[in-house]
Amino acid sequence: MEREDIKNKKNEEEQLQNQEGAEQEADVKNEKEAEEVKAQEEVAPEEQKEDKSATLAKDLAEMKDKYLRLYSDFENFRRRTAKEKLDFMKTANEDLIVSLLAVVDDFERAQKHASGDEENEALNSFKQGVDLIQNKLVSLLENKGLKSMENPTGKEFDMDKHEAITQIPAPSEDLKGKVVDTVEKGYLLNDKVIRYAKVVVGS
Incomplete structure (x- = not known):
């Protein structure tokens, strides 16, 4: 046990x-x-x-x-x-300036047709008045940026600046493809073309 x-x-x-x-x-x-x-x-x-x-x-x-x-x-x-x-x-005033260019053209035509007869004092005074008004107008437009193109006559035709209104036989060989005559001046507004110069091109 x-x-x-x-x-x-x-x-x-x-x-x-x-x-x-x-x-x-x-x-x-x-x-x-x-x-x-x-x-x-x-x-x-x-x-x-x-x-x-x-x-x-x-x-x-x-x-x-x-x-x-x-x-x-x-x-x-x-x-x-x-x-x-x-x-x-x-170019804010572009439309107005383009419209005034026609007036500038009229002044230039008046200048060309005004007689230079020294004996006619009234006509000479009128011409001087026209010149004065034209100069003031052109000066005012130039202050707004307007600039006339150089006379392209005798230079190469440039499509960016010139508008050919017609072609004529070139008076000489060196004028072929060049501007023979300028019918209407071209203008720039702050380096932008606002009117092409209307020209005659020699062919």
Whole structure:
């Protein structure tokens, strides 16, 4: 009987030891798993932070690119608008000046046909008055940017400045393809052609 009790006690002790060992192993295993989970949890936020940082950096780069493009478009628009405004101001009186050119032409014709007879004082006074009015008008128009073209007679025909109203046989070989005569003067307004010179070209 005593032997069986001793044997039973030994079995119980062994079972207790085995149970304690198993519990310790389970505790160690659980601790390891907990540490692994904790490590994963610590690593995961860092990876998420890196992903978020990369996304934010990409978004920032895109916004910067959009901003630079928008700024560039606005600067181009501002320069273009300023240039158009300046060009408009330079040629704002174009229609009026073109209309007045006919008056300038009339004054020039009056000058050519006025007699230079020194004995006729009335006619000379009239001619001087015409000259005075013409000079004032031309001076006023020049102050607004008007400039007459150089006399193109004897020079090469230039389509950008001249308008050929007719062609005639050239009086000499060196006048072929050149301006033989100028019928009407050409004018520029701030370097823009507002009236082409009407010319006769030699063929």
